[in-house]
Amino acid sequence: MTRSPDLIPLGEFKPSDQWQTHVxxxxxxxxxxxIHNHFQTYVSLDHRLAHALAEDFFKHTVGKQPEGRVWTIQEWGVGNGNLAGCFLTRLQEIDFNKQVYPFIHYVLCDESEEILKGTRANPRLQQHEGRFSTVRIDAEHLDCFRPKSVTKIISNEIWDDLATKVLLKHENQFYEEYLCPHISPDFLNGDMPTFIQQFQQKNLEELAKLPSFLDAIHWERDFQRVELSDWPFAKVLQSHSQNFKDEIPMPINTGAFAALEKAKELLTSNSLGYTGFDYGMLEFQDLNQVGRPYFNLYGGQYTFMVNFPLLEDVGREIGFSKVTREYQNNFVKSSLKEEVSGVVELVQNHPQVANMPGWDRDILMLRTLQALNTVYHSPYSGKLNYPAMPGTPKKQRKQISQLAQNLSARGVPDTVAYVTKEEVFAALKPLRKLGYRExxxxxxxxxxxxxxSFIHIQFKD
Ligand SMILES: C[S@@+](CC[C@H](N)C(=O)[O-])C[C@H]1O[C@@H](n2cnc3c(N)ncnc32)[C@H](O)[C@@H]1O
Known part of the structure; x- marks a missing residue:
């Protein structure tokens, strides 16, 4: 266990899932x-994943009659609502004969009222008034919907936020990770006991008034002996964990298991299943890779990587007989029938990027976007916000601001947006000028x- 005598604990050591869901x-x-000032996702600004989902949904529903004349889609963990907005727009566009879109009810489900307030104000979603609603729910403890009433469930990057335990194998014994949040005593310069009480009681109203404290939390870790027999899906877990290499922390995404169980209850027979996208390990060899990360912190948000081989085994145990998993890129590639990559990957492969300071990388990213925008035309209008990082020198700060201002509103919508190989090669001339080679x-x-990596998994009956 690491000890930091100058830091003040905000509570007791508890299994990682308890503090993670708390923060x-x-x-x-x-x-x-x-939240999107702290991280981007593949759906928060880009449309290509949402369009791929809409096209897949249309293919499976056109010409069919929904039960009760309504196709109910639920999305769990909705962020800014861009996925729903783009999904509905694409569906409406391809449904020339109005056979599917008019019968859609898209339910945006999220635990946070603040998040739902934001989605309701999303102009892309507002265009679909009457076709959607929002519901405040906890995806791990859902009990407000009628069983067997949902045609399709979608989620993007929610499982990594849900309860996750961490298991470590050592000489055939298992150890569970415990966490304890700490903060520096001079961070708030004030009444620490009151802050600790507000933090422990999740007093959102008071905590929202404080300076950003979440990213100042220091997490201490400890591992304690554990028996797996009373963990959820113990039999599946015991068999899965036989193949763990010693000393590698393995995420056990128990919140995702609970969400899968709920999905099974809610989906109609012959439904289109539960489709999830998330960040994690696709195969066992990835789980057993020495030194691979197992958690991440973004502005204080605590995420765990998803253990997809175990999620598949749990899904089958719950009763989903058809489970498929693949890299997320492949899903978009099959839909577009073209090779795809993210703009970030392109920049990461620039021959000089490794030696550039962060601000020069930002300038390269903005110039790469500009080069791609000579050929790329987004179906949606939206200006990419690209602030300079703290610490950027004045000259480069000015350059970043000018480059960002000049980006086209119909250009590549995000730094993680999907671009096709054809688009990138069509912009080869301006990309070469930036130093890219074929x-x-x-x-x-x-x-x-x-x-x-980013993974797509699909659970069906
Ligand atoms: C990482 S964000 C992803 C948002 C969006 N799907 C995207 O990809 O841009 C996670 C979302 O899940 C929601 N969320 C977190 N825990 C949840 C829970 N237990 N039940 C329902 N929603 C939850 C958050 O409020 C947030 O909207």
Whole structure:
């Protein structure tokens, strides 16, 4: 256990899932749509994943009659509502004969009222008034919907936020990770006992008034002996954990298991299943990769990587007989019938990027976006907000601000947005001027996936 004598504990050591869900509900509860100042997702600005989902949904529903004349779609953990907005727009566009879209009811479900307030104000979603509603729910403890009433469930990057335990194997014994949040005594310069009480009681109203304290939390860790027999899905877990290499922390996403159980109850027979996208390990060899990360912190939000081989085993145990998993890129690629990559991957393959300071990387990213915008035309209008990082020198700060201002509103919508190989090669001339060689571009589309990657998984009856 690491000890920091100068720091003040904000509570007791508890299993990692307990503190993780505690801080995440504070994070989402006080930040609302501001969450995207701390992280982007593949759906928060881009439309391509949402369009791929809409096209897949249309293919499976056109010409069919929904039960009770309504196709009910639920999305769990909705962020700014962009996925729903783009999904509905694409569905409406391809449904020339109005056979599917008019019968859709899209339910945006989220635990945070602040988040839902933001989604209701999303102009892309507002265009679909009458076709959607919002409901405040906890995806791990859902009990407000009628069983067998939902056609399709979608979630993007929610499982990594839900309760996750961490298991470590050592000489055939198992150890569970415990966490304890600490903060520096001079951080708030004030009444520490009151703050600790507000933090422990999740007093969102008072916590929202404080300076940003979540990213100042220091997490201490400890591992304690544990028996797996009283963990959820103990039999599946015991068999899965036989293959763990010693000393590698393994995330056990118990919140995702609970969400899957709820999904099974809610989906109609012959439903289109539960489709999830998240960040984690696709195969056992990725789980057993020495040194692979197992958690991440974004502005105080505490996320764990998803253990997809175990999630599949649990899904089958729950009764989903068809489970498929693949890299998320492949899902978008199959829909567009073209190779795809994210702009970030392209920039990461620039020959000089490794030696650049952060602000020069920002300038390269903005120039790369500008080069791609010579050929890319987004179906949606939206200006990318690209502030300079703290610490950026004045000259580069000015350059970043000017480059960002000049980005086209119909250009590539995000730094993680999907671009096709054809689009990138069509912009080869301006990209060459920035120093990209053809082999760098090829590498962006064909590098071997990292042990922690974005994954698509589908659970069906
Ligand atoms: C990482 S954000 C992803 C948002 C959006 N799906 C996207 O990809 O941009 C996680 C979302 O899940 C929500 N969330 C977290 N825990 C939840 C829970 N237990 N039940 C329902 N929603 C939850 C958060 O409020 C937030 O909207």
């Amino acid at each position: 995440n509900s504070i994070f989402y509860g006080i930040k609302g749509p501001e 082999k760098d571009i090829e590498a962006a589309f064909h590098s071997p996936p990292a042990p922690v």
